[in-house]
Amino acid sequence: MATAARTTARQLALFDELVALILAEGFAHFTLDDLAARLHCSKSTLYRLADSKDQLVRRATVHFFRGATEKVEAGLSGAVGARERIRVYLEAVGEQLRPASARFMEDLAADAAAREVYERNTRFAARRVQELITEGVEAGELRDAHAAFVGDVAAAAMVRIQQRSTAEATGLDDAEAYQELAILLTRGL
Template sequence: MSPGDPPTFPTARRGALFDQLLALFLDQGFVHLTLDDIAARLHCSKSTLYTLARSKDDLVRAVTVHFFRAATEDVECAVIPGAPARERIASYLAAVGRALGAASPQFMADLNGFAPAREVYETNTRIASRRVQQLIADGVAAGEFRDVHAAFAAELAATMMVSIQQGRVHEHTGLDDAAAYRELAAILTAGINA
């Protein structure tokens, strides 16, 4: 490390800071918070925050990545290998809903209104759509689902997932993201049963 480089924290310390940031953002959103506000709430210095990211925008994006990385791990853990495809799809989409259920409406509004964070959400929605497609294809191959076009069924799910992500489902139905994912799981798996 050269004298001008910012200090780094051990991985555990950085992880703890990201967890604290995530808890703060999920609870209160982030648009209205300044770096001074964030530092005060985490009981750390702004220079500590600068070891995590170069700006507030970079920090928000990094925390969003941290959120979706942890959520992806939790969601995948909810899918029991070898379980029937219907159960795996329902578990997967319900777990997505639970992960998003931890987010306050303010966080979701801020996420959708801030392009770098929204891009992370959109990327994760595309990844989730491909995973659903894989689960549907597995169910068709196993004879658990009628012979549906897996890519079409996944595209149908993806369209709804994007609508959920963009807040349109909430606007039109009043369902929060978590409830919308549970409904999507129920409708999707019932519609493709063999």
């Protein structure tokens, strides 16, 4: 299996294609043969990326969330002020999740390894929102809220989004839910 340090341009392109495919169509129903056919490569090419379909899906999920995190953080560079930074951050998280179909999100929730990647990224994003809130309170831009509490509430909402509870309760997809969370936090603070 290729390591991250030795991943070739072709392998990165395959991961990008795989991510686009599974975001659009989910992954539980695919076999390695299906994926090889859809990606126009051999199964041996896929085995050079990962030792099994489960590992391939996990690595593709990591690839997706790593790229999404980089894009979300890059979006913060032009944001000025605590409210705008929080709004931009949460809306960017939602925007990165927008291509994810309901089927992908259902497969993600049902697959332990892929779900763990999403959970880890959700925890990271929740800590990042808490940092942004703390910075805003310390700078006097946000009311003197208990930043840890507000961050915890945001984290709880983000976990509910990740676990599909928000979608079931409200009908909002993940991207829409993050946009609503951004409105709630930036107008409530």
